[in-house]
Amino acid sequence: MYRALWNALPGPFPLKLLLTLIILTAVFFLLMEVVFPWVATVMPYNDVTTAPGA
Incomplete structure (x- = not known):
């Protein structure tokens, strides 16, 4: 493929x-x-919350 x-x-x-x-x-x-900024917005790990006082 790379040769082509x-x-x-x-x-x-x-x-x-x-x-x-x-x-x-x-x-x-x-x-x-x-690409990477768009992918970051649709990934589920962006919705992380922490408990108050933790």
Whole structure:
């Protein structure tokens, strides 16, 4: 699978490497800014309460 993605990228090795780093960085920021905050709002562990005086 990774080989197919690598072969789909245009250009020589340095350009493919640069494009791969750009894509990985974009995916990382998309996950951190959009996906993970949304998932955190729908997870049940966010409704934790503690007893007063505990």
